[in-house]
Amino acid sequence: MYGNAYIDTTEKPAGILEGEDPQRLQEFEARVARGEKIEPKDWMPREYRKQLIRMIEQHGHSEIIGALPEGTWITRAPGFKRKLALMAKVQDEVGHAQLLYSAAETLGKTREAMINDLITGKSKYSNVFNYPAYTWADACIIAWLIDAGAIINQVANAKGSYGPYGRALDRICTEESFHLKYGHDNVVTLATGTPKQREMVQAALTRWWPPIMHFFGPSDKISSHTEILMRWKVKMATNDDMRQQFLNMYVPKIWDLGLNVPDVNLKKNEDGKWDYTEPDWEEFKRVINGGGPCNAERLAVRRMAEERGRWVRNALNTSDAKYVAPFA
Amino acid sequence: MIKSLDPRVIRAAIEDSNPIEPLKEMDQWETYEVFHQKKRGDQHMHVGIVHAPNTEMALLFGKEQFGRRGISVNIWVVKTRDVFTTDYEDSDIFETIPEKQYREAGGYKVMDKINKFKKGLGPKD
Amino acid sequence: MGQKIKRLHMNENTTDALKELLYKMADDLLIIGHRNSEWTGLGPILEEDIAFSSMAQDKIGQAQALYTLLHEFGEQEPDIVAFMRNASQFHNAQLLELPNGDYDFSLIRHFLYDHADQLRFEMLAHSSYEPLAKVARKVKGELKYHVFHANTWVVKLGAANDESHFKMQTVLNEAWNFALGMFEEGPFEDLLREEGIFEGEKILQEKWLKNITPILLKAGLCLPDEYTWKPINGGRKCEHSPYLTPLVEEMSEVFRYDPTAQW
Numbered sequence: 001m002y003g004n005a006y007i008d009t010t011e012k013p014a015g016i017l018e019g020e021d022p023q024r025l026q027e028f029e030a031r032v033a034r035g036e037k038i039e040p041k042d043w044m045p046r047e048y049r050k051q052l053i054r055m056i057e058q059h060g061h062s063e064i065i066g067a068l069p070e071g072t073w074i075t076r077a078p079g080f081k082r083k084l085a086l087m088a089k090v091q092d093e094v095g096h097a098q099l100l101y102s103a104a105e106t107l108g109k110t111r112e113a114m115i116n117d118l119i120t121g122k123s124k125y126s127n128v129f130n131y132p133a134y135t136w137a138d139a140c141i142i143a144w145l146i147d148a149g150a151i152i153n154q155v156a157n158a159k160g161s162y163g164p165y166g167r168a169l170d171r172i173c174t175e176e177s178f179h180l181k182y183g184h185d186n187v188v189t190l191a192t193g194t195p196k197q198r199e200m201v202q203a204a205l206t207r208w209w210p211p212i213m214h215f216f217g218p219s220d221k222i223s224s225h226t227e228i229l230m231r232w233k234v235k236m237a238t239n240d241d242m243r244q245q246f247l248n249m250y251v252p253k254i255w256d257l258g259l260n261v262p263d264v265n266l267k268k269n270e271d272g273k274w275d276y277t278e279p280d281w282e283e284f285k286r287v288i289n290g291g292g293p294c295n296a297e298r299l300a301v302r303r304m305a306e307e308r309g310r311w312v313r314n315a316l317n318t319s320d321a322k323y324v325a326p327f328a
Numbered sequence: 329m330i331k332s333l334d335p336r337v338i339r340a341a342i343e344d345s346n347p348i349e350p351l352k353e354m355d356q357w358e359t360y361e362v363f364h365q366k367k368r369g370d371q372h373m374h375v376g377i378v379h380a381p382n383t384e385m386a387l388l389f390g391k392e393q394f395g396r397r398g399i400s401v402n403i404w405v406v407k408t409r410d411v412f413t414t415d416y417e418d419s420d421i422f423e424t425i426p427e428k429q430y431r432e433a434g435g436y437k438v439m440d441k442i443n444k445f446k447k448g449l450g451p452k453d
Numbered sequence: 454m455g456q457k458i459k460r461l462h463m464n465e466n467t468t469d470a471l472k473e474l475l476y477k478m479a480d481d482l483l484i485i486g487h488r489n490s491e492w493t494g495l496g497p498i499l500e501e502d503i504a505f506s507s508m509a510q511d512k513i514g515q516a517q518a519l520y521t522l523l524h525e526f527g528e529q530e531p532d533i534v535a536f537m538r539n540a541s542q543f544h545n546a547q548l549l550e551l552p553n554g555d556y557d558f559s560l561i562r563h564f565l566y567d568h569a570d571q572l573r574f575e576m577l578a579h580s581s582y583e584p585l586a587k588v589a590r591k592v593k594g595e596l597k598y599h600v601f602h603a604n605t606w607v608v609k610l611g612a613a614n615d616e617s618h619f620k621m622q623t624v625l626n627e628a629w630n631f632a633l634g635m636f637e638e639g640p641f642e643d644l645l646r647e648e649g650i651f652e653g654e655k656i657l658q659e660k661w662l663k664n665i666t667p668i669l670l671k672a673g674l675c676l677p678d679e680y681t682w683k684p685i686n687g688g689r690k691c692e693h694s695p696y697l698t699p700l701v702e703e704m705s706e707v708f709r710y711d712p713t714a715q716w
Contacts, residue, residue: 042416067494072334074493078708078716079532080517083490084510090493091506095393098499102377105359111379112351119348132333136707168376194714300330300342301495307348309497312556313355315610315617316381321358324409326377328361335703336491339552356498378500384605389500391598392507 016047016225032233037163040106040327051234053107054123056165060100061118061125065298066146067093069129073139085182089143092175099171103164105325119303127284128211130292137190137197137204144183145208148250149215151176152242161233164328184253191257205254206262213263213279214287216243247274359408360386362393364400372404380405461581467648470641471582472526473544474651477639477689478573479519480545483535484697485566486512487704488553497556504602508563511595518588525584536708540697546688548631550697557620558628560610564603565632565665571596572660573651581649604668611672622674629677633684636661 017025024043031038038044067090074090077083101111117123128146133139151173158169190201217239220226229235247266251274254261265277287295330342356379363372375394380386386405395403414421429435461467489509496502520531528534543550549566553559574596577589610617636658645651669676687693708716 039416041413064494064499068334071336071494072332073707074490075335075487075703076706078705078710079536080513082716084513084517087490087493087506087510087513091396091503091510094494094496094499094502094506095396098378098393098503099376101499102359105377110353111356112353115356116350120350134333136710171376189715194711196711197714296344297330297332297337300344300346301332301334301337301340303346303348304340304342305495305497306351307346308495308555310351310355311616311620312497312501312610313357313381315613316385317354317357318381321354321381322409323354323358326359326361326408327411327413328374328377336495340495379498380500382609385500385609388504388598388602388605392504393500396503396507 016228017045020045029231032161032231036161037166038161039163040325045232047228048232048234049107051229052162052165053104053109055234056100056104056107056162056168057109057114057117058124058126060097060104060114061123062129063093063097063100064118065125065129065302067097068298068301069131069133069294070139070142072133073136076136077139078136082186086139086143089179089182092179096168096172096175099168100165102326103162103168106164106327108325110323110325115302115306119299119306121290121299124288126215127287127292128208128215129298130287130294131208131211132294134207135200135204137187137200138207140183140186140190140201141204141208142183143179144187145212145250146215147176147179147183149212149242149246151180152245152249153216153237156236156242159233160236167328188257191259202259205259209262210279210283212246213243213276214281214284216240216246218279218281218284244274247276248272357381360390360405361408361411362386362390363404363406364390364394365402366399367401372402377408378405461583461648461650466641466644467650468526470644470648471585471650472523472528473639473641474645475519475523475526475585477544477546479516479523480543481549481566481570481635482512482516482519484543484545484700485549485562486510486516487700488549488551489559489563491553492556492559505559508595508599508602511592511599515588515592515595518592519585522584522588532708536705537712538701540693540701541691543693543697543701544689544691545697546631546635546637547685547694547697548628548635548688550688550694550700551628551631552696554624555620557610557617558624560603560606561621561624561628562632563599564607564668565628566635567596567599567603568665569632569635569657569661571600572664573657576652576657576660580651585650607668607674608672611669611674618673621672625669625674626677630681630683630685633658633682634686634688637684637686637689639689 021043025045028038028042028044028048038048070086070093071090074086077086101114104114105111114123118125128142133142154169154173154176158166158173160166187201190197219240220238226235248268251261251266251268263277265275267275269275286292290296330337330344330346332338358379359377360380360383361377362375364375365372378386378389378393380389383405387403390403390405391400394400486509489505489512492502493506493509494502496505516535517531520528520534523534524530529537548562551558551562574589574592577585578593580586580589607621611621612618636654638654642653642655646653666676
C-alpha cells in the first residue's frame with residue numbers, strides 16, 4: 001500500500017535533458033508514445049532513471065514501513081479469521097517491498113543502498129505511516145481506506161512505461177484487492193456491530209481522515225518538468241485527480257455505514273467533483289520532514305530489525321557470491 | 329526507550345537513538361531468478377527474483393514469495409549471473425520481413441488448389 | 454495407508470483421551486504460531502520474513518482445525534476456546550510460550566518443534582479417530598515445507614561461521630530440556646494406544662531423536678550430554694512459565710474488549 005511518490009520537480013526542465021543524445025531521446029520518447037514498455041537495459045534519459053528509482057524505492061519503503069502500523073495489532077487481532085488475515089496482509093506488504101526493491105534494482109541501485117537510505121532518513125516513504133494505530137479499529141481503517149488509496153495510485157502506475165515496475169504492480173494490485181475486501185469487511189463489522197465497536201471505528205476514521213486526505217500529496221505544480229514526467233509515463237495521474245477518484249469511490253461507502261467524515265465542507269458538487277476543506281499542507285510537510293508522531297519510532301524499528309538480522313545475513317554470505325543487478 | 333503502541337516493539341526495548349553501521353555490499357546476498365509452473369503440462373514462466381545465500385534457500389524463498397497462494401506446482405531458480413540474454417539494443421534481430429511466408433502456416437493455401445482441381449474433374453456420374 | 458485400521462469405540466474414556474490429545478496439539482500450534490507471527494515485518498531479510506510468516510499462518514490454521522474437532526466434542530467455538538481461556542487452561546508445552554529471543558532461538562525452536570509436529574501428524578495419519586487422521590493427511594505438505602525450511606536453516610547456520618555456530622549451539626542447549634517437555638506423558642497414553650488413536654509420546658520422542666540427530670550432526674551441533682537431560686514438564690498439566698499469561702492476555706485484548714461483539 002502506498003501513496004504518491006514525492007517527485008522532485010524543482011530542477012529546471014532545460015537542466016534535466018542537458019547532454020542527452022537527441023536521437024536516442026527521440027527514439028525513447030517515440031517508444032513510450034507508442035505505448036511500448038521500457039526494459040532495464042534500454043537506453044533511458046538520466047532523469048527518467050533517477051525519478052523511477054526514487055519513486056519505486058519510496059514505494060518499496062512505504063510497504064516495509066507500512067507493515068508497522070498494522071503490525072501493531074498482529075499479536076492482538078481478535079479471532080482466528082482476523083488473526084490469520086492480518087498476518088497474511090502484513091506478510092503481503094513485506095512481499096510487496098521485496099517486489100518493488102527488486103524492480104528498483106533493475107535500474108542499478110542495490111537493495112543495500114536503498115535500505116541504508118531508508119534507515120538514515122535520506123529516502124522518504126508514504127507519510128501516512130508516520131501516524132499511530134491506536135486501536136484495532138485504526139488497523140481496520142488503514143486496511144480499508146489506505147489500501148483503497150493505494151490501489152488507485154497503483155492501478156494508475158501499473159500502466160506506466162517502465163516494464164519491471166508495471167509487472168510488480170500488476171501482482172501487487174491483485175493482492176491489494178484482498179486487502180481492500182479484508183479492510184472493508186472489518187470496518188463494516190465494526191460499524192454494524194456493538195455501540196463500543198461503532199464508537200471505536202468512528203474515532204479511528206476521525207483520526208485517519210486528515211492523513212488520508214494527505215495521502216495523494218498536494219496539488220501538482222503545473223511545471224514543464226511535471227509535463228515531461230507525464231509524457232514519459234512516469235507520473236500517470238495528477239494528485240488531485242486521484243484524490244477525486246478516491247472520494248468519489250469511498251465517501252459514499254463510508255456514509256452508507258452511517259459514519260461521519262470529519263469535514264463539514266465535504267460534498268459532491270453539480271459537476272461531479274468533490275468539494276472538501278483544503279488539507280493542512282504545513283502539517284504534511286512537517287511530518288514528511290520528520291515531525292510526525294511516529295517518524296522516529298518507524299525508523300528506529302527498521303534499524304533494530306536490520307541490526308538484529310545482520311549476523312544471520314553475514315553468516316550465510318559466501319565469498320564466491322557475486323551480485324549482478326537483476327534484469328527483469 | 330522508544331515508546332510504541334506495538335507490544336513487539338516495546339519488548340524489543342529499542343534505545344531512543346540507535347544508529348547502526350550501514351549495510352555492507354552483499355549484505356542482502358545475490359539474486360536468483362525464479363520460474364514457476366502453474367500446473368503440470370505448462371511451461372515454466374519467469375515470475376521474479378529472490379535474494380538468497382544458496383540454492384536451497386532460493387527455493388525455500390521462491391516458493392513462498394511466488395507460490396504462497398497455491399498457484400504453482402513447481403519452481404526453478406537460477407543465479408541471475410548465470411542467465412545470459414540478448415540485448416534490447418539488438419532487438420531488431422527479431423524483426424523479420426513479411427515475405428517469409430514460407431515458414432508460416434498461412435503461407436500454404438492448398439484448399440485453393442484442391443477446389444480448382446475438383447472443379448476440373450467435372451460432375452460425377 | 455495399507456495398515457490395519459482399528460475401529461474406534463467412542464465412550465466417555467476415549468472422548469476424554471481424545472480431548473486431551475487435541476487440546477495439547479492445538480494449544481502447541483496456536484502458541485508457536487502466535488510467537489512466530491511476531492516476526493512478521495521484522496525478520497532478518499525480506500524473503501525469510503515472508504517464509505516464516507507463511508509457516509506461522511499454517512500453524513494457526515492447523516490449531517483452528519483441531520479446535521474445530523474439539524467443538525464437535527461439545528467444547529466451545531474455536532474462537533472462544535482460543536481467545537477466552539486463561540493461561541492456566543492451556544496445555545501447550547512450555548517451549549512454545551518462551552519469548553522469541555533472537556532469530557537463533559526462534560529457528561531452533563522451529564526446528565525442534567516442527568520435527569515433533571511432523572512426526573506426530575505422520576503417526577496420526579493412520580489414527581483410528583478418522584477426523585484427526587484426515588487433518589493429519591491434509592497438513593502433510595505444509596509440514597514437509599516447515600521441516601525442509603528448519604533443516605536448511607539449522608544446517609547452514611550451524612556450519613556457517615564461528616558466531617553463528619556458537620549462537621545456534623547456545624540456543625540448542627537452552628531449548629533442549631524445554632523441548633523434551635513436549636513429550637510429557639498424559640493420563641491416557643495406554644488408552645490412546647489400545648484404541649489405535651495415537652502410539653504415544655515415548656515412541657514419538659524416539660522417532661524425533663532419530664530424525665533430528667543426523668541433521669544436528671550435519672550442522673556440526675552437539676546434543677547436550679544425556680546425563681543433563683531433564684525434561685521441563687508441566688505444560689500438559691497446564692503449568693506454565695511466567696511468559697504465557699502476558700501472551701494470552703495480549704492475544705485476546707481486543708476480543709475481550711467487547712466479548713458480546715462479533716469481530
